[in-house]
Amino acid sequence: MGLFILKRLGLMLLTMLCLTFIVFWLTNLDxxxxxxxxxxxxxxxxxxxxxxxxxxxxxxGSMIGxxxxxxxxVPGWTxxxxxxxxxxxxxxxxxxxxxxxxxxxxxxxFGYSTVLRDDVSTIIKTxxxxxxxxxxxxxxxxxxxxxxxxxxxxxxxxxxxxxxLSVFSIVTTATPEYVSGVLFIFAVSAFGIxxxxxxxxxxxxxxxxANFTLPVLTMALYGMGYIARMTRASMTEVMxxxxxxxxxxxxxxxxxxxxxxxxxxxxxxxxxxxxxxFPWLLTGVVIVETLFNYKGFGWTLVQGASNNDIELLLSxxxxxxxxxxxxxxxxxxxxxxxxxxxxxx
Numbered sequence: 001m002g003l004f005i006l007k008r009l010g011l012m013l014l015t016m017l018c019l020t021f022i023v024f025w026l027t028n029l030d031x032x033x034x035x036x037x038x039x040x041x042x043x044x045x046x047x048x049x050x051x052x053x054x055x056x057x058x059x060x061g062s063m064i065g066x067x068x069x070x071x072x073x074v075p076g077w078t079x080x081x082x083x084x085x086x087x088x089x090x091x092x093x094x095x096x097x098x099x100x101x102x103x104x105x106x107x108x109x110f111g112y113s114t115v116l117r118d119d120v121s122t123i124i125k126t127x128x129x130x131x132x133x134x135x136x137x138x139x140x141x142x143x144x145x146x147x148x149x150x151x152x153x154x155x156x157x158x159x160x161x162x163x164x165l166s167v168f169s170i171v172t173t174a175t176p177e178y179v180s181g182v183l184f185i186f187a188v189s190a191f192g193i194x195x196x197x198x199x200x201x202x203x204x205x206x207x208x209x210a211n212f213t214l215p216v217l218t219m220a221l222y223g224m225g226y227i228a229r230m231t232r233a234s235m236t237e238v239m240x241x242x243x244x245x246x247x248x249x250x251x252x253x254x255x256x257x258x259x260x261x262x263x264x265x266x267x268x269x270x271x272x273x274x275x276x277x278f279p280w281l282l283t284g285v286v287i288v289e290t291l292f293n294y295k296g297f298g299w300t301l302v303q304g305a306s307n308n309d310i311e312l313l314l315s316x317x318x319x320x321x322x323x324x325x326x327x328x329x330x331x332x333x334x335x336x337x338x339x340x341x342x343x344x345x
């Protein structure tokens with residue numbers, strides 16, 4: 001197990017380097033840098049002025065070199081512009097002699113947001129905390145409901161309960177968040193449901209049932225159907241296994257068969273799906289947080305992409321890639337604990 005984890009960690013590191021370089025390359029294309037220059041300077045800048053701005057701000061180096069500076073394995077750039085000392089690692093009031101040589105991701109320096117006007121590390125920490133609260137309550141609501149629906153549907157395949165719950169699962173999965181969210185907002189307004197009229201924006205200061213129910217339900221309903229369908233398929237397969245038939249012939253009660261014999265094996269496939277919900281939630285919150293004006297990670301990602309905030313986009317990509325890789329590792333390790341017959345070689 002230890003060797004397996006070390007190999008996976010090495011593969012995770014290589015994957016992160018490849019994916020972050022792709023994002024770095026896309027955000028540092030000439031057209032993107034020109035847009036950034038005109039945004040930070042003036043929309044009426046000439047081509048010569050744009051190139052001068054790019055050179056003065058350290059964007060004129062090679063792509064590999066600037067990527068290395070961003071990582072913190074290559075010394076940061078330094079320039080003297082009209083007698084003023086400039087550099088990647090220079091903070092206000094610093095000189096070349098005072099500034100550190102390396103200042104990148106490895107040194108904990110995520111850069112400065114040109115749109116939100118703050119350190120990217122501070123922004124990511126604050127916004128990710130808000131999104132973490134939303135994801136936590138979504139999982140609390142979504143996972144138990146999905147497992148209950150899936151197990152109830154799969155216990156007796158083809159029954160009326162199975163057909164009804166399967167239709168419900170398909171409908172929730174087929175309804176995207178931007179549709180269900182709008183429908184929830186319309187229902188609250190049309191029917192005057194006062195106990196759900198809280199603004200999700202106020203949830204950033206304090207969570208209440210009124211201001212947090214609609215965002216949580218919008219995300220939970222969409223993901224719940226998929227988990228329920230996988231649980232139902234897995235439960236149906238397990239209930240036809242030979243050891244289940246043997247238990248029935250021995251006179252074991254149906255409840256004990258489901259809880260003690262079938263459920264654990266039936267949860268292997270849904271466990272993977274549940275772990276994959278974490279990366280999906282990071283993309284799902286982009287829609288939900290924008291729709292409900294909840295300024296978390298998804299809202300920040302939209303702001304960074306809309307305003308060409310390069311440093312913020314790169315940091316968001318690190319977080320997204322890290323969440324995907326870590327959840328994949330956890331799901332692989334979880335296999336062994338759910339089914340002792342599975343061994344890691």
